[in-house]
Amino acid sequence: MGTILKDYSYSPAKIHRGYSGKSLYINVSDLRIEQKEITDFLKEKFTGGKGFDLWYLWHAVTPETRWDSPENEIVMSVGPLGGITQYSGTGKTLVCSISPLTGIPIDSNVGGYFGPLLKFSGWDAFELQGKSDKEILIFIDGNNGRIQIEDAAEYPEDSHLLAEALTRKYAENEDDMVNISVVCTGSAAKHIHMSMLNFSFYDPRRKVCRFKQAARGGLGTIMQDKHIKALVVKYRGVKPNLNDVADISTINKVGVKYHKEMHDLDHKQNKMRQIGTANTVMIMSQYDLLPTRNFQTGGDPETVKISPKVFIEEWLTQGLHDGCWYGCTMACAKCADHFLVTTGPYAGQRVTVDGPEYECAAGLGANLGVFDPQAILEENFYCDTYGIDLISYGNTIGFLMECYEAGILDREKTGGLELTFGNAAASLEILHQVAQGEGLGKIAGLGVRKAKAYVIEHFGADPQFAQDIGMENKGMEYSMYMGKESLAQQGGYALTNKGPQHDEAWLIFMDQVNNQIPTFEDKAEALHYFPMWRTWFGLCGFCKLPWNDVVDPKNSKSAEPAKIPHHVQNYVDIFSAVTGREVDINEIIAMSERVYNFQRVFNIRLGKGLREHDYPPYRGVGPVTEEEYESRKERYDQQLRDWLRLDPNTMTLQEKMAAHRQYRTERYERLMDAVYERRGWTRNGVPTVEKLKALGIDFPDVLAVVEQKLGAEG
Numbered sequence: 001m002g003t004i005l006k007d008y009s010y011s012p013a014k015i016h017r018g019y020s021g022k023s024l025y026i027n028v029s030d031l032r033i034e035q036k037e038i039t040d041f042l043k044e045k046f047t048g049g050k051g052f053d054l055w056y057l058w059h060a061v062t063p064e065t066r067w068d069s070p071e072n073e074i075v076m077s078v079g080p081l082g083g084i085t086q087y088s089g090t091g092k093t094l095v096c097s098i099s100p101l102t103g104i105p106i107d108s109n110v111g112g113y114f115g116p117l118l119k120f121s122g123w124d125a126f127e128l129q130g131k132s133d134k135e136i137l138i139f140i141d142g143n144n145g146r147i148q149i150e151d152a153a154e155y156p157e158d159s160h161l162l163a164e165a166l167t168r169k170y171a172e173n174e175d176d177m178v179n180i181s182v183v184c185t186g187s188a189a190k191h192i193h194m195s196m197l198n199f200s201f202y203d204p205r206r207k208v209c210r211f212k213q214a215a216r217g218g219l220g221t222i223m224q225d226k227h228i229k230a231l232v233v234k235y236r237g238v239k240p241n242l243n244d245v246a247d248i249s250t251i252n253k254v255g256v257k258y259h260k261e262m263h264d265l266d267h268k269q270n271k272m273r274q275i276g277t278a279n280t281v282m283i284m285s286q287y288d289l290l291p292t293r294n295f296q297t298g299g300d301p302e303t304v305k306i307s308p309k310v311f312i313e314e315w316l317t318q319g320l321h322d323g324c325w326y327g328c329t330m331a332c333a334k335c336a337d338h339f340l341v342t343t344g345p346y347a348g349q350r351v352t353v354d355g356p357e358y359e360c361a362a363g364l365g366a367n368l369g370v371f372d373p374q375a376i377l378e379e380n381f382y383c384d385t386y387g388i389d390l391i392s393y394g395n396t397i398g399f400l401m402e403c404y405e406a407g408i409l410d411r412e413k414t415g416g417l418e419l420t421f422g423n424a425a426a427s428l429e430i431l432h433q434v435a436q437g438e439g440l441g442k443i444a445g446l447g448v449r450k451a452k453a454y455v456i457e458h459f460g461a462d463p464q465f466a467q468d469i470g471m472e473n474k475g476m477e478y479s480m481y482m483g484k485e486s487l488a489q490q491g492g493y494a495l496t497n498k499g500p501q502h503d504e505a506w507l508i509f510m511d512q513v514n515n516q517i518p519t520f521e522d523k524a525e526a527l528h529y530f531p532m533w534r535t536w537f538g539l540c541g542f543c544k545l546p547w548n549d550v551v552d553p554k555n556s557k558s559a560e561p562a563k564i565p566h567h568v569q570n571y572v573d574i575f576s577a578v579t580g581r582e583v584d585i586n587e588i589i590a591m592s593e594r595v596y597n598f599q600r601v602f603n604i605r606l607g608k609g610l611r612e613h614d615y616p617p618y619r620g621v622g623p624v625t626e627e628e629y630e631s632r633k634e635r636y637d638q639q640l641r642d643w644l645r646l647d648p649n650t651m652t653l654q655e656k657m658a659a660h661r662q663y664r665t666e667r668y669e670r671l672m673d674a675v676y677e678r679r680g681w682t683r684n685g686v687p688t689v690e691k692l693k694a695l696g697i698d699f700p701d702v703l704a705v706v707e708q709k710l711g712a713e714g
């Protein structure tokens with residue numbers, strides 16, 4: 001047991017209509033602990049979750065704040081609907097901070113028990129500020145109203161060991177372990193900018209701590225920089241109506257209706273309960289949407305080796321309910337039990353691997369040309385326990401592999417590694433180097449943007465080529481969907497606030513496959529509605545998956561099937577039933593618009609958030625290399641005929657590629673204009689004063705940022 005550095009008592013606030021009305025502030029520099037009121041103003045304007053996070057973060061930082069400034073905060077909040085147990089996907093915590101990768105606010109949506117248990121312990125939100133001079137852990141005892149800050153030097157670094165140790169430390173017995181959740185990162189966090197946070201939940205059937213990740217943007221790096229080794233919350237007594245909701249019978253009714261749909265339909269549709277999100281790997285490959293070999297192509301015949309069938313039959317434990325919060329009947333949090341680790345510090349041990357999720361199979365598999373389930377699961381395990389965002393890692397290694405194949409890197413520069421696509425052993429070796437802060441791992445851990453700068457400066461890479469193939473925007477790496485043939489998805493990635501993560505908008509099927517949004521105006525409307533709709537999940541504590549991954553077949557007959565109207569109505573009903581505040585879909589969109597525009601202004605306040613920051617790398621828009629063009633020659637040639645009335649037979653390959661580049665680039669510019677106009681922003685991407693007034697977020701400090709920017713633009 002480490003030395004107790006601070007012992008603080010509080011009276012846990014009673015939750016009413018989804019809110020405890022209190023937020024917790026801890027400054028780890030001087031171990032100051034304070035309570036703040038969650039005012040009606042805050043609830044009305046920012047709802048909860050990411051809204052609360054951004055509000056607190058805005059008031060904590062200045063335009064000069066950088067990710068490692070002491071005043072930067074990690075803020076987390078579960079949202080007013082978080083923690084209800086009657087509907088699927090209600091345990092999500094939103095975590096925000098100024099990102100080491102982007103220099104602007106990151107928001108990451110994570111499952112596990114921490115957020116709901118934090119709220120039941122009396123806290124709607126939790127701010128962590130300052131920097132400790134020693135490694136500490138913070139323990140919140142929600143039943144006894146106690147917070148302890150403890151010296152944490154003696155505990156292991158890697159997540160699977162640390163979460164296990166802390167869960168055992170604070171549990172009175174085996175039955176008590178489900179009442180504890182740990183937030184921690186891993187040994188890589190002190191070396192890299194892409195470290196993530198693991199949020200634990202104890203699995204009593206397997207008797208292990210399981211994890212969900214707040215993966216994007218380097219949140220683990222920030223926690224490590226603050227010398228916070230772990231956060232632990234304990235709350236015993238989860239039951240159906242701890243949120244003291246306004247109308248429990250409506251919530252029960254909507255919940256039962258949804259559970260029946262899952263029971264009747266999941267096995268016929270996505271098999272979320274058998275394989276989780278990796279169910280889409282084959283479909284993505286068939287539609288040429290699975291990033292393969294650093295997003296050069298969208299699929300490969302070898303994908304069959306990492307198909308859902310393979311993982312279901314050979315790797316993932318079946319027949320267990322794998323929800324990451326109580327009441328989730330979608331239960332997609334699958335895992336591989338008794339997995340034998342073959343490399344690195346845990347070689348020879350058997351572990352439980354959480355995953356692979358789709359992003360893992362794509363990012364650590366296809367995107368590296370690796371179609372080997374054993375290798376993917378091993379990288380999955382090590383990314384998780386070392387605290388590495390596997391999306392950012394998969395992109396950075398994909399970039400370095402392409403540099404190797406293009407002759408920019410060689411064995412001498414990689415420390416003897418033959419870093420070709422498909423070399424899983426080399427990728428694993430670099431992963432261990434990342435955790436040690438050694439060799440090529442020092443570069444790989446910094447992410448694609450800094451890796452680009454490094455190969456340009458040290459290895460003479462052509463800057464245009466490096467820029468074209470490095471899959472990042474705003475400094476954050478792309479999540480794993482190929483958007484070359486979906487203009488709307490190109491915007492869905494690069495016109496985001498935080499960087500290219502598809503939780504804002506996933507429009508590929510609507511756009512590319514079903515051709516439901518053919519015009520610029522249609523795409524702009526979709527890039528207004530869907531980001532706002534999806535933002536709302538992060539305000540309230542919801543998981544997005546139960547919204548649209550399994551749906552009633554009658555949905556296809558509805559006026560706007562992509563919106564899944566029958567599930568949207570569920571959410572409208574639940575919001576009203578929890579909070580007692582009658583809303584409709586328009587008010588839901590308005591809630592998100594307030595927070596979304598606030599976040600855009602926040603970016604501008606930090607010197608970003610403008611048109612110049614919203615451009616994708618050309619690899620995300622069209623073919624960069626001759627090989628890439630030739631691999632899909634028929635399609636690209638036909639597009640020249642259809643789109644530009646050109647005859648490809650009379651053109652050189654270089655001319656054809658140049659024509660594509662000009663057309664695709666101009667088309668993206670027109671999309672930006674249309675989206676900015678629909679969102680109520682100027683051509684430079686700045687929310688107008690009128691827009692802010694209409695949303696009711698024309699606070700003096702917000703207006704000052706916008707007016708200064710608009711004034712500077714003349």
Ligand code: SF4
Pocket residue numbers: 088089090091111322323324325328329330331332333543544545546
């Ligand atoms: S659908 Fe999956 S990720 Fe979402 S809450 Fe349920 S188990 Fe967790």
